[in-house]
Amino acid sequence: EPEVTQTPSHQVTQMGQEVILRCVPISNHLYFYWYRQILGQKVEFLVSFYNNEISEKSEIFDDQFSVERPDGSNFTLKIRSTKLEDSAMYFCASNRDRGTDTQYFGPGTRLTVL
Amino acid sequence: AQSVTQLDSQVPVFEEAPVELRCNYSSSVSVYLFWYVQYPNQGLQLLLKYLSGSTLVKGINGFEAEFNKSQTSFHLRKPSVHISDTAEYFCAVSELGRGAQKLVFGQGTRLTINP
Numbered sequence: 001e002p003e004v005t006q007t008p009s010h011q012v013t014q015m016g017q018e019v020i021l022r023c024v025p026i027s028n029h030l031y032f033y034w035y036r037q038i039l040g041q042k043v044e045f046l047v048s049f050y051n052n053e054i055s056e057k058s059e060i061f062d063d064q065f066s067v068e069r070p071d072g073s074n075f076t077l078k079i080r081s082t083k084l085e086d087s088a089m090y091f092c093a094s095n096r097d098r099g100t101d102t103q104y105f106g107p108g109t110r111l112t113v114l
Numbered sequence: 115a116q117s118v119t120q121l122d123s124q125v126p127v128f129e130e131a132p133v134e135l136r137c138n139y140s141s142s143v144s145v146y147l148f149w150y151v152q153y154p155n156q157g158l159q160l161l162l163k164y165l166s167g168s169t170l171v172k173g174i175n176g177f178e179a180e181f182n183k184s185q186t187s188f189h190l191r192k193p194s195v196h197i198s199d200t201a202e203y204f205c206a207v208s209e210l211g212r213g214a215q216k217l218v219f220g221q222g223t224r225l226t227i228n229p
Contacts, residue, residue: 043206
């Protein structure tokens with residue numbers, strides 16, 4: 001069964017450094033998402049992406065964040081200058097159609113900012 | 115804006131006992147409702163979803179949920195749990211008719227099955 005994959009599984013970085021989290025969505029999916037979960041808190045929506053542009057973003061997704069689909073298979077989340085409070089589990093998801101279609105989630109990348 | 119409340123952060127249950135995980139939501143418009151499960155060190159997996167029609171929805175692994183519009187609830191139930199059901203369970207909603215489908219999650223309920 002096709003699945004969403006994410007790399008790396010765990011990323012440790014120093015405050016102020018740039019990080020890129022990578023995701024490979026399911027191949028025939030058209031809508032892509034990033035969510036994050038700070039330890040002990042709920043899963044929060046960050047951004048959705050369709051047709052090579054952002055569809056919606058949350059207030060968390062400020063100028064330090066960006067997303068890109070560079071090559072038709074990868075979907076990346078970049079944090080330009082990481083802060084301590086960016087430490088979280090980051091989940092990528094995708095679905096084929098909006099509305100009723102199930103979002104399929106990847107296993108997540110745990111980001112630790114020191 | 116929508117919000118989701120899962121009333122129990124942790125639920126311990128004995129094996130083969132029934133379980134109910136509670137979820138209430140708030141929204142000014144009609145919504146779709148979901149339950150996702152997260153096993154240790156894995157991503158989120160869909161258990162079941164309510165889109166329309168029958169208010170009783172059956173999902174994978176013997177789980178079911180009932181949509182109650184008047185009480186704005188979508189509680190998850192299983193008549194007899196197994197050790198393998200130990201996981202974190204998330205209730206989520208998305209609004210009808212929006213573009214790309216943003217999910218709003220509850221805080222999660224950790225289900226622990228004791229032998």
